[in-house]
Amino acid sequence: MIDRSAQLEIRRTLRGLLWVSPWIVGFLAFLALPMGLSLYYSMTDYSILERPLWVGLENYRALWDDPTFWKVMRNTVVYALLSIPLGTATALGLALLLNHDVRGIGVFRTAVFLPTFVPLVAAAMVWMWLFNGDFGLVNQGVRAALRPLGVEFRGPNWLDEAAWNMPALVIISLWMIGRAVVIYLAALQGVPRELYEAGSIDGMSPARRFWHVTAPMISPVILFNVIIAIIDAWQVFAVPYVLTRTIGGPDKAMYFYTHYLYDNAFLFGPKMGYACAMAWIQLMIILGLTAATFVVSKRYVHYAAA
């Protein structure tokens, strides 16, 4: 015999579940089920159009022996190693500059944030011309700047020489850091002013004030942005895809993990099972890096409320 209060509790729970059911159904149908299926497909030979053929761990073994897999892995790691620290430092630096109450600051803030509104494909098309080796504005601009110094600068062939592909892409990634800047800016404005005042009274230099007040106070936000940057770097796709006209660059220099995964899933055969195996490895890498970042962050991240 269930007493009245228990009945009420069950009814409330059911009502609650009913209200969140759209999310539960969405989660099960569009995330949990596809993830489960992709794990299964990663152990099959599956071309979308034919029945999956069970192959066990063969796809994972084949990836180990696939030189293109290691090439895209290397490209993605190098891109992450360059773009994450540079992007974090640049975004934080810009946020510090934009945190000053000077005339026209709104214009500067808008200018920094504006690139995030530009669709990635359109941005890539514009950068394709900016980086043109012969008449691109990047080379022309540097050439014009160096000419008065007596330096005749030719400029690299950014998108046609394998060695210059990665720097070009990292520069583009720096152009698109507006969202991180805004998040840093919001965090900076939340740092209590009395801490700065106390620092000033103690005679702290601006650098010490940054390291001992600003950085600890916004460290949770830095952690958040770094994790987002890790995920973004591992999923880089649209810009290099368009810049290289879907090819992946000279000698696969701009061929990244997600692009190769996509090619396997929809182009090469297609090899959806192989692509699913790649997707699971990618997920494990991102989860591993995120977990490692959290572990390391324990030493450096300061939660003011704690």
Add this chain to the structure above:
Amino acid sequence: MSERTDESSRAWVMTRRAAVGAMAAAGLGFVALGPRGVDPRARGRVVLNYWEKWTGQEADAMRRVVDRFNDEQDRIYVKYFSMSFIEQKSMIAVAAGDPPDLVGLGSWDVPIFAETRALMPLEDRLSAAGLGPAYYAPPVRQLARHDGHTWGVPNTCSTIALYYNRAAFREAGLDPDRPPRTIEELDEYAGALTREDASGRLTRAGFLHREPGWWNWHWGYSFGGTLLREEENRATAASAENVEAYRWVQSYPAKYGAERLTRFHSQFRDLYNSRQQGLISGKVAMTIHGPFLVNVIRAFAPEFDYGAAPFPVRSSIYDPGAPVGMLESDVLAIPRGTRHPEEAFEFLRYTQRRDVVEEMAVAHCKPSPLAETSPTFAARHPNRYIEMHNGIVRSPRAFLVPRTRIWPLYKKEFDTKIAPMWDLSERAEDVLAGIERRAQEELDRVAEKRALRAKAS
């Protein structure tokens, strides 16, 4: 206090009214001005969804055919949809059990769709409709065939050839009516046509292998090579003929400077549909291209004096009666699982009428895939060298993209590895050996899985 509450709730009521009013106005506007769901002509008819890859004037040409078909009878209504990445979308639609009724693929897509039985085999229906193999030019017959069946019909086809700037020929003292026929002559002409300014910067390339860069894989065919021995399932990228061909490709950056050529090419690369296209803008004097280039010439530089000829081949295999050239086509097919196969075939048959095929060929500026063309076809055609293209279509040495489902991967290897060959950082034979190895591994994998599937079923 109570006054303020009344004031704020009145303001809230007004806001709600305004919101409801705005939504009602938007709804009415959508009903009045929004997209029409059904064309009145479609009422009471079987509606076919036709997915096609063309855009722009190529799509317009097919839309005219579709409109005429819809007007000429009252049983079937064809809805035309233009889309990118059509092979991927079609594949997913077939797998999901909701395919279009008709799909326009490339002939290079046929192997994967055929081997997975994603299309309906059509040979019986085609023969009954008088569209058997004899209806098409001999090499064209292979384009929609795979695994012993015919999976579609070629609704337009194309070959590639050498296009050149006749004015540049005259300026260089070359006879514009005597284009190069052999690779040796091509090199000679390219040398005579190349120009540079006083500072050593190129102003015109005689010939540039990487313009337009769409067929990086095909140079070996001009030397008698192939990329696949189909009957043995064997990749042949590293054959002696292919190695010789790619050494020839490398001879240009070796002679003119890789960095110089690449930088020069970046001035007009990817500017196909414009006045800045390499040949039209005078940046290159000779280029490899399809007949459809003439549509670009007509649109942007009608005064441009162009010439065209079969692409030169190594002198030892030169035969004026049997030109060498790539042949490909668009293939109209009926996906597996379509709800209206009979009606879809009726439209497909309509597109194969000679007048319709030739109308499309003229609009797309391509040769005819049919065995016989009407007497006025060449006269109506905007490309004055269309008979030369027709000659390649009918040539016993016309070659097709290798008929294998691994072709996208094979092609990508060429597209990515052309750069280290071009900048001379890798030897042609090493690159080709690597491509062959990769392609062979994939061919073996696919064959093994096909055998396992056959065994399992």
